[in-house]
Amino acid sequence: MMDTPILKISGLTMDFGGIRALNRLDLDVHAGEIVALIGPNGAGKTTFFNCLTGIYAPTAGEIILTPPQGGKSISLKGLKPNQVTEKGLARTFQNIRLFSQMTVLENVMIGRHCRTRAFILGAIFRNAATRREEREIVEMSYAILEKVGLAGVANEFAKNLSYGAQRRLEIARALATEPFLLLLDEPAAGMNPQETQELDRLIREISDDGLSILLIEHDMKLVMSLSDRIFVMDYGKKIAQGVPSEIRSNPAVIKAYLGEEVDA
Amino acid sequence: MSLLKEMKKGLFTSLWFVFLTFPLMVIKVDPIERVVRWRWENALYVAVGTFLMYLLVTFLMQRKNARAATETEVDADRESFIHRLIASPRQKYLLGGALLAVAIAFPFFSSSYQTNVMTTALMYVVLGLGLNIVVGMAGLLDLGYVAFYAVGAYSYALLNHHFGLGFWAVLPIGGGLAAIFGILLGFPVLRLRGDYLAIVTLGFGEIIRLILENWGEFSKGPSGISNISRPGLFGLELNLDAAIIYIYYLMILFMIVTIFIVNRLQDSRLGRAWIALREDEIACQAMGIDKRKTKLVAFSLGAFWAGIIGVVFAAKTTFINPASFTFLESAIILAIVVLGGMGSIIGVILAALILILLPEYLRALSEYRMLAFGAILVAMMVFRPQGLIANIRRTYIFEKEKSPAEKS
Ligand SMILES: Nc1ncnc2c1ncn2[C@@H]1O[C@H](COP(=O)(O)OP(=O)(O)O)[C@@H](O)[C@H]1O
Ligand SMILES: [Mg+2]
Numbered sequence: 001m002m003d004t005p006i007l008k009i010s011g012l013t014m015d016f017g018g019i020r021a022l023n024r025l026d027l028d029v030h031a032g033e034i035v036a037l038i039g040p041n042g043a044g045k046t047t048f049f050n051c052l053t054g055i056y057a058p059t060a061g062e063i064i065l066t067p068p069q070g071g072k073s074i075s076l077k078g079l080k081p082n083q084v085t086e087k088g089l090a091r092t093f094q095n096i097r098l099f100s101q102m103t104v105l106e107n108v109m110i111g112r113h114c115r116t117r118a119f120i121l122g123a124i125f126r127n128a129a130t131r132r133e134e135r136e137i138v139e140m141s142y143a144i145l146e147k148v149g150l151a152g153v154a155n156e157f158a159k160n161l162s163y164g165a166q167r168r169l170e171i172a173r174a175l176a177t178e179p180f181l182l183l184l185d186e187p188a189a190g191m192n193p194q195e196t197q198e199l200d201r202l203i204r205e206i207s208d209d210g211l212s213i214l215l216i217e218h219d220m221k222l223v224m225s226l227s228d229r230i231f232v233m234d235y236g237k238k239i240a241q242g243v244p245s246e247i248r249s250n251p252a253v254i255k256a257y258l259g260e261e262v263d264a
Numbered sequence: 265m266s267l268l269k270e271m272k273k274g275l276f277t278s279l280w281f282v283f284l285t286f287p288l289m290v291i292k293v294d295p296i297e298r299v300v301r302w303r304w305e306n307a308l309y310v311a312v313g314t315f316l317m318y319l320l321v322t323f324l325m326q327r328k329n330a331r332a333a334t335e336t337e338v339d340a341d342r343e344s345f346i347h348r349l350i351a352s353p354r355q356k357y358l359l360g361g362a363l364l365a366v367a368i369a370f371p372f373f374s375s376s377y378q379t380n381v382m383t384t385a386l387m388y389v390v391l392g393l394g395l396n397i398v399v400g401m402a403g404l405l406d407l408g409y410v411a412f413y414a415v416g417a418y419s420y421a422l423l424n425h426h427f428g429l430g431f432w433a434v435l436p437i438g439g440g441l442a443a444i445f446g447i448l449l450g451f452p453v454l455r456l457r458g459d460y461l462a463i464v465t466l467g468f469g470e471i472i473r474l475i476l477e478n479w480g481e482f483s484k485g486p487s488g489i490s491n492i493s494r495p496g497l498f499g500l501e502l503n504l505d506a507a508i509i510y511i512y513y514l515m516i517l518f519m520i521v522t523i524f525i526v527n528r529l530q531d532s533r534l535g536r537a538w539i540a541l542r543e544d545e546i547a548c549q550a551m552g553i554d555k556r557k558t559k560l561v562a563f564s565l566g567a568f569w570a571g572i573i574g575v576v577f578a579a580k581t582t583f584i585n586p587a588s589f590t591f592l593e594s595a596i597i598l599a600i601v602v603l604g605g606m607g608s609i610i611g612v613i614l615a616a617l618i619l620i621l622l623p624e625y626l627r628a629l630s631e632y633r634m635l636a637f638g639a640i641l642v643a644m645m646v647f648r649p650q651g652l653i654a655n656i657r658r659t660y661i662f663e664k665e666k667s668p669a670e671k672s
Contacts, residue, residue: 053550085552097547099540103657110540114552116533120561123532124525130532137533142662155659177552 004066004073005030006212007052007089007181012061014044014051014236021047023236024061029181031068034203034213036223038247039233040256045216046094048233049183053091054081065089068180068210086114090179092170094186094216100159104150107158107169108141111176141176148172148202164195168202181212188219196222224248232256270322278314282307321646328647367516371509379512383580385620386515387573390522392600392612394569397526399598400607401535402562403542405462407594408449408469412442412567414476414589416574421489421584422482431495431579435572442571446564454556457545469594476586488585495579511580518576522569526609529565531658538562539607603644605651614652 005028014022021044029035037045050056052063054076063076065087076084090111099107116137122130145151148168153161158169167187174182184203188196200222207213217223223230223244230247232240234256240247247253289306293299371379391413398406416438423429423437453464476483483489494507495514502510529535537558540548549555578584600619604611622640626633644652 055546055550080554081546081549082552082554085550091550093547093550097544097550099543099547101543101657102536102539103659105660106536106539106657110536110548110551110553113533113537118533120529120534120565123529123534126528134533138660142660151662154662155657157657173551 003031006066006068007214008062008064008066009052010062010064012048012051012063013059014047014056015059021236022051022058022061025233025236025238027231027238027241029212029214031180031212032207032210033228034207034215034226036215036217036227036230037233038217038220038223038230039239043233044236045233046185047236049091049185049216052076052084052183053089054079054084065181068212082114085177085179088178088180089183090174090177090181091183092167092174092185092187094189096163096166096170098158098166098169098173100157102158103155104158104161104169105138105141105145105154108144108172108176109137111173112137112141115178144172144175147175147205149198164191164199167191168199171202171206175206179211181214182206184213184215184217186216186218188217188222200225270319274315274318274322277318278311281314282311285310324647364516364520368513371512376505376508379508381621381624383508383512383515385617386512386519387576387580388597388600388620389519389613389616390515390569390573391597392604392616393522393526393609394566394573395597396566396601396604396607396609396612397529397538397569398562398566399601400604400612401530401538401542402559403538403606404559404562405458406465406563406566407462407591407598408465408467408472409566409570409597410589410591410593411449411469411472412445412570413574413577413593414472414586415442415445415567416571417578417584417588418476418483418489418574419571420575420578421492424492424578425489430493431575435575438575439568439571442574443564443568445571446567447560449567450560450563454559466591466594469589469591473586473589476589483586486585486587488583488587490583492578492582492584494582511576515576518572523609523613530607530609534558534561542607599641603641603651605653608651608653608656611651611653618652 007027007029009025009027012022012025012027013020025048027035027037037048039045047056051058058077061077064073065076066073067088074087076087076089079087099110102110116133118130118133122133142151142154145154148171150161150165150169150172153165158166161169167190171182171184171187187203188199191199196219203213203215203226215223215226227244229241229243231238232247232250232253239252239256240250242250286307289310290303292301292303294301370382374382391409395406395409398404398409419438419441420429420431420434423434424431429437449465449468453461456464477486479485494502495511497510537548537553540551540553541555541558541562545555548558577588581588596619600615601612603619604613604615623633623637626636629636
């Protein structure tokens with residue numbers, strides 16, 4: 001293996017009352033990798049993301065984030081969602097959660113919030129520093145929109161976008177927070193084959209920019225084509241891990257998917 | 265829907281109304297002759313009136329729905345008259361300048377009574393803009409806004425009464441105290457949303473009022489505080505008429521400053537964070553926005569304006585007591601925000617003027633004025649639930665895909 005993983009999870013457990021949604025999960029992501037997390041519905045994948053990003057407080061286990069290029073390791077446990085984002089971990093949501101009454105551009109501008117500072121007085125007096133910051137926010141947000149192919153609809157309300165475009169906007173918004181690790185929760189859900197292909201290309205581009213990606217996805221073709229490594233979950237437990245070719249022929253995985261087509 | 269079905273529903277509605285209004289409209293007890301008079305003809309009037317009203321409303325609703333189906337809501341909003349009017353900055357400033365000129369000339373061609381009414385309306389404009397930060401932008405339903413208004417009013421009344429402090433000295437103190445109370449209220453309700461938040465803030469408003477009513481040594485209880493000084497003008501003693509005009513001009517100034525500040529806040533990093541918080545709290549946090557800080561700032565900034573206007577109120581009336589700070593005040597200010605269109609500054613200004621001035625000028629209708637007022641409000645919310653002016657978002661123009669040039 002390579003150097004220290006940028007994300008290392010050990011023994012992560014999450015109980016909801018009597019339900020154990022995550023059961024002593026271990027997982028690691030290394031710099032520059034695209035790692036997929038797959039498993040049947042209800043396996044606990046989204047819960048896993050929610051624990052990572054501070055939305056749920058895990059019952060037990062450790063989450064260690066190590067920024068690439070010699071950053072110090074930090075535990076994400078007990079951090080609030082916004083603090084997790086500040087540390088360089090951004091996510092999208094399976095059930096799209098855009099700010100629907102804001103424009104596409106503004107949605108991305110929100111992502112810049114944690115990297116900028118202007119506050120009450122800056123807003124009122126609009127001094128030079130604030131104006132410069134606002135300009136940077138707009139320029140950078142627009143550049144990100146160009147990257148995901150939404151620059152043409154920058155001034156539309158987010159709610160008026162097509163489903164596929166909304167998913168890409170979620171990615172754009174997450175990118176605006178300057179993460180080094182991006183968590184994508186079923187980004188291809190509801191996309192047509194052509195949109196999925198564009199998504200494939202977008203994820204590769206993001207990866208080429210040096211970001212690591214942890215991807216939850218049901219579209220096996222996409223998963224097999226993108227991933228360096230795959231983790232498989234069922235009932236909150238990890239049942240397999242390995243490179244795509246190993247996963248494809250793993251009997252436990254085939255069984256969990258109950259005859260679903262696993263090969264690409 | 266078929267006409268017959270609507271007729272049937274209308275019939276039921278009118279029967280129900282006859283039943284509801286029966287004790288009021290039909291039965292009349294004559295205490296002198298000691299008889300009960302049955303005015304059956306009234307039941308008929310109510311039935312026919314309700315039936316016709318029902319048909320009219322149904323017809324209008326259907327027409328509105330049919331129109332909504334053909335064009336999307338957003339396009340309709342963008343096309344609205346006022347939006348087109350302020351679309352170009354030149355027209356906007358021209359319009360603003362004209363309105364300002366009228367506002368400045370107003371006291372010269374109206375009685376002091378009318379100037380006074382107008383001052384009250386302007387106060388509600390500022391109150392509405394303040395609450396608009398909390399409810400309209402940050403989406404925190406605050407039903408106890410009047411508490412901060414009371415804090416401002418009582419800080420001036422008490423500081424003036426005990427220490428002889430003047431209006432200008434207390435103005436920032438009143439605003440500041442109210443802002444601190446905003447944070448005090450904010451902390452316990454950080455985790456609450458929607459209905460729960462509304463109930464707690466409602467309770468907070470009532471608690472403040474009850475304290476003022478019952479803590480006699482502190483606030484002089486229900487009898488209130490009188491002889492509060494009017495605002496000074498470089499040590500000049502103003503007579504009553506001059507003082508009314510002076511406070512009117514002060515309110516114009518305060519309103520302009522408030523509009524300026526709220527406008528800038530709305531179009532800033534902080535304002536965007538508020539709106540994001542209103543739209544989706546979890547996504548907002550996941551985007552790196554500190555929910556606690558953003559909410560507390562919204563509460564305290566909103567409260568600040570209430571405090572300022574509280575001070576003005578005490579100075580204007582020279583007498584305050586807890587009866588001025590009931591839930592009804594909070595409800596009116598909230599109605600201004602909702603009627604204006606959540607988050608829309610022009611909408612709030614218009615709504616405040618309408619809501620405060622309409623009952624005054626409906627006085628001609630004497631006893632029916634509050635009824636007419638209520639009917640107008642209900643009709644408004646049925647036919648334009650997004651408020652008078654739907655909020656439009658700022659658009660940016662990008663030249664040749666690079667180097668964004670901005671336009672507001
Ligand atoms: N907030 C919650 N409260 C109770 N149970 C939950 C909660 N969130 C998720 N669960 C349960 O955890 C399990 C895993 O759900 P989820 O993580 O959404 O699965 P996946 O994303 O893999 O489809 C499900 O049984 C679900 O009902
Ligand atoms: Mg899920």
